[in-house]
Amino acid sequence: MKHFLPVFLFLLLGHVHSQETIKTIKGTISDGQDPLRDVNITVKDTDRVVSTDASGKYEIDTHEGETLVYSHIGKETLEILVEDVTTFLNVTLRDKIQELDEVVVTKRYHKTQKELYGEYNGNKNLIKTIYGILDISKMPFRAQIIDGDDINLSAVDILTVLRAKIPNVFIPNNTAGRNDTPVFFPRGGSAPVLWEVDGMLMRSAPTFIDIQSIDRMAIIQGLGALVKYGSPAAGGLIVINTKVANFSREPGTNLPYDQAKLRNNFFEKGDAMGSENLAVPMYVQMLHATVDWNEAKESYFQLEKIYGQSPYFYLDARSYFQKEYKDKAMVKMITNNIEANYSNNPIILKALAYQLDEERNYGASLELYKKIFILRPHYQQSYHDLAHAYKNSGKIERAALLYARHQFLLREGLFNKSETFSDILDRDFNNLLVQEGEVLSREKVFFTSDEDDFSGTRLVFEWNDSEAEFELQFVNNNKRYYTFKHTSFDNENHFKDGKQNRFSCQEYLIYDPNGTWQVNVNYLGNKSLTPTYIKATVYYDYGKPYQRHESKVFKLRVKNSNQELFKVQTGDMLTAR
Known part of the structure; x- marks a missing residue:
């Protein structure tokens, strides 16, 4: 069949984009353990170049659309495209590897995250962070663990505890009673300490914490924390695990983890942790600790005074009131707050749109996707x-016109064809024409439709930050798995394809969806x-007249841990952790 489409409809949307604003990119470069000095950062195809200092830090001026090239002797060169929201790039460079013949691995020296979670209660050297569990005794930098049992419970607040435990720590005297008190280590220079409390990062001391709720603290002075946390931790780092967030449980029960299970190593690569084993931000714990709606609402307004500078506080709070109380008034208020304060941040707007999609509030998500466009x-x-948003909102003709517009831009060379994303868009367009052909025919709008022989369950993954790297693991009913690696090192061509062609999407097709499939992620x-x-987004009975779909949204925060996302069962909707 042929296309019949008035030419003027192609002109409804412009395709001119120019961005001449200078962007200053900052960050820290490491080898995964220590900061790297003398790393060259070059703006590709220009003579602009800077080098990292002794702390691995750098700063360079560039423009959106330019590419930064990171190079160092003995390391793999890495290229990163600068985007509209790019401000910080903390980069890890890997060693150049020369393969050797007949290498036999006889012993594993590093414990897995699941093993460390099991040991957490008994090993006081372990601390939970957004990077997973760290063994302080194995770190290549000086660190100190303070156990909750060693804290004087008569201390007024966390600042009193620090004064007693850390010699010469500096806390400004004129900040007493305030929620924005900075803390400075003796050798931290002018940069304040970075805090992480149950996965929540903050610049000011968490004076709101009940001292009795502290399970343990990790104190990292000097430049050690720069390796993982980058320049925000230039003044040092304090990690606090509370008792509420760090009760390691036996999977599927409320009982403590059975330490005896660690005597024999039965851990398999396909295993994944459930969400109940992952620490959550303090404010989420406090919201869930409330007993009714009135207390939850009061707690929200108190927490907003502390965490109100973080868009992720509002996203988490919105999700809480939606799922726990379906409180339309509170959800609408928080939604309006996010839209007003982050109207120019497509990453935050997209996270919000994802939540609305999950709730099937397609009218509201459509307005957000228009803003992002x-x-x-x-x-x-x-x-x-935007095409999907139009389709979900019942605006089939507009969805079809947008797909056609994209095809036109490809033919005219204004967009480049992607090996991955073009196939996804073609499948979406063909599916729209098959499912909604009658509607389009009534509107007297006609398009071509290619044959799609796929029939089964289709999984489509989208993420709001194109710099995100992760591994998706698909485990079938026979416990055999496939791992899709979305990383700049393991899947370089695919990662570059996404950056250069400006997409963050991947599909997985299950041709024989019998039984239960499990999907895990390693962030x-x-x-x-x-x-x-x-x-x-999971499409059941894809391509058939009774095709249906649903979406689930997941916040990826804890790194280097294989986490269970959801399960897909034949004939049933997905179940999520």
Whole structure:
């Protein structure tokens, strides 16, 4: 069949994008353990170059659309495309590996995250962080663990505890009673200490914490924390695990983890931790600790005074009131707050749109995707997102026109064809035409439709931050698995394809969906200290007249831990952890 489409409809959307604003990119470069000095950071195809200092820190001016090249003797060279929201890039460079013949691995020296979670209660050298559990005794830098049992419970607050435990710690006297008190280590220079409390990062001391709730603290002075946390931790780091968040349980029960299970190693690569084993931010714990709606609402307004500078506080709070109380008034208020304060941040707007998709509030998510399209008309992902939003809102003709517009831009060379994303968009367009052909025919709009022989369950993953790196593991009913690696080192061409063609999407097709499939994720970070949101849309009976779908949203925060996301069962909707 042929296309019949008035030419003027192609002109409804512009495709001109220019960004001349200078962007200053900052960050820290390491080898995964120690900061790297003398790393060259070059703006590709220019003579602009800087080098990292002794702390691995750098700062360079560039523009959106340019590429930064990170190079160092003995390390793999890494290229990163600068985007509209790029401000911090904390990079890990890997060693150049020369393969050797007949190498036999006889012993594993590093324990897995699941083993460390099991040992947490009995090993006081372990601390839970957004990077997973760290064994302080194995770290290549000086660190100190303070056990909760060693804290004087008569201490007024966390500042009193620090004065007693850390010699010469500096706390400004004029900040007593305030929620924005900075803390400075003796050798931290002018930079304040970075705090992590149950996975929540903050610049000011968490004076709101009940001293009796502290399970243990890790104190990292000097430059040790720069390796993982980057320049925000230049003044040092304090990690606090509370008793509420760190009760390691036997899977599926409320009983403590059975330490005896660690005597024999039966851990298999396909195993994954459930969400109940992952620490959550303090404010989430406090919201869940409330007993009714009135107390939850009062707690929210108190927590907002402390965490109100973080968009992730609002996203988490919105999710809480939606899922726990379906409180339309509170949810609407928080939604409006996010839209007003982060109207120019497509990453935050997209996370919010994901939540609305999960709730099937397609009218509201459509308005957000329109705003994101205006911010990012040069992103191919914007066409995918807005077309889907139109389809979900019942605006079939507009969805079809947007898909056709994208095909036109490809033919005219204004977009490049992607080995991955073009196939996803083609499948979406063909599916729309098959499912909604009658509607389009009534509107007298006609398009071509290619044959799609796929029939089964289709999984589509989208993520809000294109710098995110992760591994998706698909485990079938026979416990055999496939791992898709979305990383700049293990899947370089695919990662570059996504960056250069401006998309953050991947599909997985299950041709024989009999039994139960499990999907796990190992989150590897996004070169900053912020979480990543991933939306999984599952299409059941794909391509058939009774095709149906649902979406689930997951906040990826804990790194280097294989975590269970959800299960898909034949004939049933997905179940999520």
